Amino acid sequence: MIKAIVTDIEGTTSSIAFVHEVLFPYARERLPQWLEARAGQPAVAEQLDAVRAMTSEEDASVERLADVLVQWIDEDRKATPLKTLQGMIWEEGYREGDFKSHIYPDAAECLKAWHDQGLELSIYSSGSVHAQKLMFAHTELGDITPLITHYFDTTLGAKRDSDSYRRMLDVLAVPPEEVLFLSDVPAELDAAEDVGIRTCQLVRDPDMETGHHHCVHRFDEIDLDELA
Numbered sequence: 001m002i003k004a005i006v007t008d009i010e011g012t013t014s015s016i017a018f019v020h021e022v023l024f025p026y027a028r029e030r031l032p033q034w035l036e037a038r039a040g041q042p043a044v045a046e047q048l049d050a051v052r053a054m055t056s057e058e059d060a061s062v063e064r065l066a067d068v069l070v071q072w073i074d075e076d077r078k079a080t081p082l083k084t085l086q087g088m089i090w091e092e093g094y095r096e097g098d099f100k101s102h103i104y105p106d107a108a109e110c111l112k113a114w115h116d117q118g119l120e121l122s123i124y125s126s127g128s129v130h131a132q133k134l135m136f137a138h139t140e141l142g143d144i145t146p147l148i149t150h151y152f153d154t155t156l157g158a159k160r161d162s163d164s165y166r167r168m169l170d171v172l173a174v175p176p177e178e179v180l181f182l183s184d185v186p187a188e189l190d191a192a193e194d195v196g197i198r199t200c201q202l203v204r205d206p207d208m209e210t211g212h213h214h215c216v217h218r219f220d221e222i223d224l225d226e227l228a
């Protein structure tokens with residue numbers, strides 16, 4: 001019986017277009033000036049040092065690091081310091097009312113119904129935990145955060161690495177066969193399946209790559225008994 005559900009965000013609860021056409025450009029456009037103004041703040045300086053370490057450019061200027069980070073945005077790199085900085089910039093966007101986040105109505109409705117049935121709901125995204133909380137607090141359909149227990153990001157490990165799901169199970173403290181992971185990316189589902197987690201692929205777009213996992217188009221097509 002499924003007792004805990006963990007869901008991906010981009011392409012699963014929320015549209016890829018919102019992430020790639022609203023969030024990423026918002027951060028990309030502001031990042032150079034934003035960094036120049038805040039590079040001395042400890043929380044920002046820590047991330048810039050992490051980028052220096054990752055690129056082996058120990059003496060890189062803030063301007064150089066901004067170029068690296070913009071390139072990482074363009075390559076959709078899931079690097080933890082980039083994701084942390086993006087979350088800080090998006091916080092300003094949400095606060096200023098520049099955008100609200102997208103969530104598919106079927107996802108919002110099912111998360112609410114599953115929560116009301118007593119299932120424990122968690123998120124696993126490459127976006128930072130801070131960015132995830134902002135995203136679910138500011139959806140077009142209201143604040144979804146009261147439904148969510150755990151948030152996992154790349155500090156857990158990469159989403160295509162089975163060890164990340166092993167660590168997740170330690171936190172969830174639920175046997176793997178009682179956990180369902182939802183994602184639009186077969187490689188992420190493969191990694192979860194490797195440790196015994198049940199899987200279901202969201203295929204929001206007919207052109208999506210599929211694997212051998214059970215597929216649905218919407219959350220309300222998910223039959224928890226069938227997947228148990």
Ligand SMILES: CSCCC(=O)C(=O)COP(=O)(O)O
Nearest residue numbers: 009010125126127131132135
């Ligand atoms: C927290 S919303 C921003 C999502 C994001 O930055 C991203 O890279 C999407 O990754 P996901 O693992 O949700 O596909």
Ligand SMILES: [Mg+2]
Nearest residue numbers: 008010011184
């Ligand atoms: Mg995804």
